[in-house]
Every structure is written in structure tokens, then in C-alpha cells.
Amino acid sequence: MxxxxxxxxxxxxxxxxxxxxxxxxxxxxxxxxxxxxxxxxxxxxxxxxxxxxxxxxxxxxxxxxxxxxxxxxxxxxxxTLAHPPLELGSRTVRLDQPQVMGILNVTPDSFSDGGAHDSPEAAREAAAAMVEAGASIIDVGGESTRPGAKAVWEGDEIERVVPAIEACSAMGAAVSIDTRKAAVMEAALDAGAALVNDVSGLTHDPRSAEVIASRGCPVVLMHAPGTGEDLHEGGEYSSVVFDVFDELRSRRDEALEAGIDASRILLDPGIGFGKSLADNLALFNALPLFHALGHPLLLGASRKRLIGALSNEAGAGERLGGSIALAVKGMDAGVQLHRVHDVAETVQARNVWRGLRDAALTDFGDLPG
Structure with missing residues (x-):
């Protein structure tokens, strides 16, 4: 029992x-x-x-x-645990308010913006625009993890991400690397990245946990059901909320056993990865539960398929409204980091949301006394 x-x-x-x-x-x-x-x-x-x-x-x-x-x-x-700020190189990212992480895909085949940032110049301009708009972190990725995407050789991935990371770092931005390969993590950290965002939760590459532990950098452990090249395989759950919670706890525990400090671990429920529309909606409604694991949360729902499914099959470039709605839902749940394509719009929504929250803390007009 x-x-x-x-x-x-x-x-x-x-x-x-x-x-x-x-x-x-x-x-x-x-x-x-x-x-x-x-x-x-x-x-x-x-x-x-x-x-x-x-x-x-x-x-x-x-x-x-x-x-x-x-x-x-x-x-x-x-x-009830208050998480300390993230120290990312020379940048400090506070976790007592929602922070926006801008997506910089330097890939030809990402589901939403593939090919838009292929050149170093385009990547630099996009990163600068996101930083100016209020992104706290730029998340650089060189391999698409959309359903059906082909795996990328680590050498090619390194060639894609390193110039973008160097450009972002040179402008003073806090940079994370979106990868599941240890060699790419090492090259990215050497180039100026300060956080690793691993969509496989350190399960894809057996060296990954060792790299994170030895470098002492923060890491995002995301839930995805697939254990091979396709992270979307095997998405069958007896109860998706509890199953994802339990799996994230297991991956966290494995990271701790590998020598990664608890204060360096962030968690992501993996919206859209091997999950149906009903699964994704259930996870969104249960987001506050994941704070019980004791780590800051990252939410990546920007332009995801569930928005199209609820919006007459709107294409990836036509999902801004839904992306903002999901980001605000995450803010209501206390999620600390929001990984988005549309930085300026999300920052504006966050600022309005924060204004409402600040006002609520000082509004005693409806109370007696």
C-alpha cells in the first residue's frame, strides 16, 4: 500500500x-x-x-x-517559502514578482518563429529589443522540440547558439541556454550563459547532471513524458496533475543526488509536451500546487497548440491574446518566470497586473474599522 x-x-x-x-x-x-x-x-x-x-x-x-x-x-x-533572487552572472533576477524570459530561437524549424533569427545580426537585434522591452532573461535555443522535429547534432547546435549567447552577454543580458545536451550546456556556459533550461529534466544526456553540479549554475527541470529523441511520446496519465507533480519531484530528487544544490533548481510542468488539451488545462488550473515542491516555477505556454485548439485553430502567429491570458493565469498562481515570444506585450500585462496587486495590498475601503 x-x-x-x-x-x-x-x-x-x-x-x-x-x-x-x-x-x-x-x-x-x-x-x-x-x-x-x-x-x-x-x-x-x-x-x-x-x-x-x-x-x-x-x-x-x-x-x-x-x-x-x-x-x-x-x-x-x-x-510559504520565499525564494532568493537568481544570481545570473552580473545580473540579479528577483523572484518576489513575475519575471519575463524572452525566447530567442536560432533554429530554422521552431514551430512559431523558425528561421527568423538565423543570422547573428538578426539574433542580436531581437535580443536587444527584448531586453529593452523588459525581459529579465533571454533564453537561447538551437534545437526545435516541437512534435515531429528532427534531433540536431550537438556540434551544429553549438554553432547556432554560441554567437547568439555571446551577443546577448555582451549587451549585459542575463542568458539561459535551452538545451538537453551536456556538450551544448558546457559551450553555452563558457560563452556567457548563466542558466540551463533542460526540457528533458536532465534525463536525455547522462552527463548533464554532472555538468550542472560542477558548474554550480541554476537549472530548469521540465516535465516531458518522452525519454528518447521525441519528448512528446508516452503522454498517458492516470491523473495528469498528480503524475506530473510526482515526476517532477523524482527528477528533482535525482538532481539533488547528483550534487545539484536545491537552491539552484527551478521546475516547469511542461505545458504542451506529451499532453492533451484537457491535460494542459488541468495543469493550468492546478499550478499553485507545484509550489509545494519548494522551487521557483517557470511557465512556457506562449503560442502553444492549446491556444489554437481553443481559438478556431488560430495559427502560431495569431495567438497573442491567448498567450497573454495564460501568462496572467500563471501570475495569479504565483509563477515566478514566464517564457514568452511576445516580450513587450507580456511585460505590459505584467505591469498592469502588478499595479492591481499593489493596490489590493493597500485597499482597505471594503473593510470595517
């Missing part, structure tokens, strides 16, 4: 005063939570579900089996 527990925030509020202080600041973000579902699963089936608030969570914890009590206490501590 196998028991597992999950603490899912289900009551999000704009500020603690609306709940007379009976709310927590979710993972140090600008999102607050006042109600929680404490869910007990046994052999993959939900056997009990309690509702709790910050002032009743101890009572619910006491009703849990001893086998999951320690995990529940750790998840509760994680939900």
Missing part, C-alpha cells in the same frame, strides 16, 4: 487583509492563498480530501497517516 499527500492551494486572494490575515503569501510571490485542499492518495486513488485554512491546517495535518505526515509538513513549509 502506497500513500501520497498533496497540498493544493484552491482559494487565491489579492491580499491577506481580505481574509483578515488568514492567508499565506504563496512561495514569496505576489499571490496569496487562503484555502487549501489536502489530498490523500492510496495506490493512485484519492481516498480522502480535507479543506483547510492557515488557522486549521494543523488540525488536518494531525488527521493524516504517519507515513505522509512529514511530507505534508514539508509541503506546507514550501508553500
Amino acid at each position: 502506497s500513500d501520497r499527500v498533496y497540498i493544493r492551494p484552491i482559494g487565491l486572494v489579492p491580499g491577506p487583509q481580505s481574509e483578515h490575515g488568514n492567508a499565506i503569501r504563496l512561495a514569496g510571490s505576489m499571490a496569496y492563498a487562503s484555502r487549501f485542499a489536502v489530498i490523500l492518495r492510496r495506490d493512485g486513488e484519492i481516498v480522502e480530501r480535507w479543506l483547510a485554512a492557515p488557522d486549521t491546517i494543523d488540525d488536518v495535518m494531525g488527521a493524516l497517516p504517519d507515513s505522509v505526515g512529514g511530507d505534508a509538513e514539508q509541503q506546507w513549509a514550501n508553500l
Whole structure:
């Protein structure tokens, strides 16, 4: 018999005063939570579900089996954990507010902007525009991971990404490398990248975890079901939210065992990777749960297929509205990093969202006294 527990925030509020202080600041973000579902699963089936608030969570914890009590206490501590800033070279990226990561694909076949940034000049201009628009990080990728894309030899990938990284670094930008290959990680870090974004969660290349541990750089572990070249294969779930949560926990634990410091790990639920429309929507509605793992979250939903599926099959270049809606949904859930194609528009949405949040913290007009 196998028991597992999950603490899912289900009551999000704009500020603690609306709940007379009976709310927590979710993972140090600008999102607050006042109600929680404490869910007990046994052999993959939900056997009990309690509702709790910050002032009743101890009572619910006491009703849990001893086998999951320690995990529940750790998840509760994680939900209230404020993450320190990311130190990316000379740049500091604070995680107490949503940050925008700009996508710079130097590939001929990416699903949305393939070929647009093939030349060093085009890549430099695109990166400069994103930095000027307010991107905190530029994420450089040299291999498309869309469904059906062919794998790229690491030498070709290095030739694509290194000039772009050097250009971004020279202009003072914080740079991440989007790759699943250890040799590309090494070349990118040598060129000025300061963060590794691995869509395979360090499962594709057996040397990757060693590289991250030895370099001491932050790493994003993304969930994807595929273990071979095609990361979209094998997307079958008994319960997608719990399955992705459990798999991310496993990959995190493997990273820790490989010597990667916990403070250097970020997690990404992998929207669109081996997941149906229903799977993606379920994950979006459960995003606050993933803070219980104790690491900053990255969300990559920009121009994804689910937007087209909900918008009369709108093409990749016609999904701005949906991309903004999903980014704001992530901000409401306390997600710290948002990986997007449309930086200026997302930054504007973030700034308006933050203005509303700031105002909510000082708006006592609807309270007595």
C-alpha cells in the first residue's frame, strides 16, 4: 500500500487583509492563498480530501497517516517559502514578482518563429529589443522540440547558439541556454550563459547532471513524458496533475543526488509536451500546487497548440491574446518566470497586473474599522 499527500492551494486572494490575515503569501510571490485542499492518495486513488485554512491546517495535518505526515509538513513549509533572487552572472533576477524570459530561437524549424533569427545580426537585434522591452532573461535555443522535429547534432547546435549567447552577454543580458545536451550546456556556459533550461529534466544526456553540479549554475527541470529523441511520446496519465507533480519531484530528487544544490533548481510542468488539451488545462488550473515542491516555477505556454485548439485553430502567429491570458493565469498562481515570444506585450500585462496587486495590498475601503 502506497500513500501520497498533496497540498493544493484552491482559494487565491489579492491580499491577506481580505481574509483578515488568514492567508499565506504563496512561495514569496505576489499571490496569496487562503484555502487549501489536502489530498490523500492510496495506490493512485484519492481516498480522502480535507479543506483547510492557515488557522486549521494543523488540525488536518494531525488527521493524516504517519507515513505522509512529514511530507505534508514539508509541503506546507514550501508553500510559504520565499525564494532568493537568481544570481545570473552580473545580473540579479528577483523572484518576489513575475519575471519575463524572452525566447530567442536560432533554429530554422521552431514551430512559431523558425528561421527568423538565423543570422547573428538578426539574433542580436531581437535580443536587444527584448531586453529593452523588459525581459529579465533571454533564453537561447538551437534545437526545435516541437512534435515531429528532427534531433540536431550537438556540434551544429553549438554553432547556432554560441554567437547568439555571446551577443546577448555582451549587451549585459542575463542568458539561459535551452538545451538537453551536456556538450551544448558546457559551450553555452563558457560563452556567457548563466542558466540551463533542460526540457528533458536532465534525463536525455547522462552527463548533464554532472555538468550542472560542477558548474554550480541554476537549472530548469521540465516535465516531458518522452525519454528518447521525441519528448512528446508516452503522454498517458492516470491523473495528469498528480503524475506530473510526482515526476517532477523524482527528477528533482535525482538532481539533488547528483550534487545539484536545491537552491539552484527551478521546475516547469511542461505545458504542451506529451499532453492533451484537457491535460494542459488541468495543469493550468492546478499550478499553485507545484509550489509545494519548494522551487521557483517557470511557465512556457506562449503560442502553444492549446491556444489554437481553443481559438478556431488560430495559427502560431495569431495567438497573442491567448498567450497573454495564460501568462496572467500563471501570475495569479504565483509563477515566478514566464517564457514568452511576445516580450513587450507580456511585460505590459505584467505591469498592469502588478499595479492591481499593489493596490489590493493597500485597499482597505471594503473593510470595517
